[in-house]
Amino acid sequence: ISMILATVSIAIADDLSNELRGKWTVLSDNGTPCIMMYAQIDLNLSYMTDDDSLAEAGTIRVPAESTTDKSSCYEKVPIGDDFIVSQVLQLNLPENEGWNVRIAFTQDGRLGVHSSDYALYQVTVTANYSSMADVFVNAPKGHTHTYYSVIDFIHPPLIANDEFTKVGDSISCSVPQTYPINEDPHHGPAASVTLSNLQMQAYMSNSDAFGKRVMCPEDQNDLDTLPIIVASIIGGLALFTVISYFVYRSRLPTDILNITEQEFGEEHEVHHEGDISHLTSHHDNYGFHEEEHRF
Incomplete structure (x- = not known):
């Protein structure tokens, strides 16, 4: 029963995660995808209130039905006085005007990306506080804030070191991964993104x-523990069977145990006698062959 309940729980959890998972595609000029992304995206944002105090907005989930208008297969993303040639997925929140999330990929070697690889290097969030007044309580009215990662070519962002693979392959990770968008108070309130x-x-x-699936290290660790879990379950079942047998034997009436032991003893004697007769006949045959050989 417990195994059935566990299976049902997993199925329900999978259905729920699929409902929360967006499936977005950016098409090139010839109509084929340049970006595909299936994910559940959660934003963790803080903000400044009217009295200049810092507040937490909590977790904001990017709706699965977000649109991809203004995405691009080729865009020069400004980085200070420079730029990075990128492919950008822009997710526009359908129920909240002035909200979007931009996810940028690149092959730029200045971020430590090999020429045959690509990496996700930046997540930018444009937040119109007024369209989420119930979440951004006491935020300045009409204020729109952009949360962004400051790109340092000497020290590439953490997300670029994790979310990369070869061109032609896809990146896959089922476990939640959280990355900072901004941690520097000089560039505004703190923010992070969680990808699941x-x-x-x-x-x-x-x-x-999607091309060949390349799993993240966290998923690989989960797979490494699977054989251990399976072996532990099998060992536990075997131990349970042995213990159950001895418990069953201990609860049998004495007369039943005696009958069982007598029957076992008789069978053992029959087998033993059969073994002796077999040995005797074997020696007789051996002797007969010896005598025949002598003549």
Whole structure:
């Protein structure tokens, strides 16, 4: 029963996660995808109130039905006085005017990306506090704030070190991964993004399906523990069976145990006698062959 309940619980959890998981595609000029991303995206944002105090907005989930208008397969993303050639997925929140999340990918070697690889290097959030007044309590009215990562070519962002793979492959990670968007108070309130149930691919060409799935280290660790879990379950079942047998034996009436032991003893004697007769006949045959040989 417990196994059935566990299976049902897993199925319900999978259905729920699929409902929360967005499936977004950015098309190139020839109609084929350059970016595909399946993920549950949660934003963790803080903000400044009217009295200049810092407050937490809590977790804001990017709706699965967010649109991808103003996404691009080729965009020069400004970085200070420079720029990074990128592919950008822009998610526009459908129920909240002035809200979008921009997810940028690149092959720029200045971020430590190899020429045959691509990486997710920046997440930017534009937040119109007024369209979420119930979440951003006491925020300045009409204020729109942009949360962004400051890109340092000497010290590339953490997300670029984790979320990368070869062109033609897709990145997959089912476990939640949280990355900072901004941690520097000089650049505004703190913010981070959490990616869950993730599969994504950028710099696609001539294909409308994900390439080979490359799992994140966290998922690989989960797979490494699977054989241990299975072996533990099997060992536990074997131990349970042995203990159950001895408990069953201990609860049998004495007369039943005596009958069982007598029957076992008789069978043992029959087998033993059979073994002796077999040995005797074997020796007789051996002697007969010896005599025959002598003549």
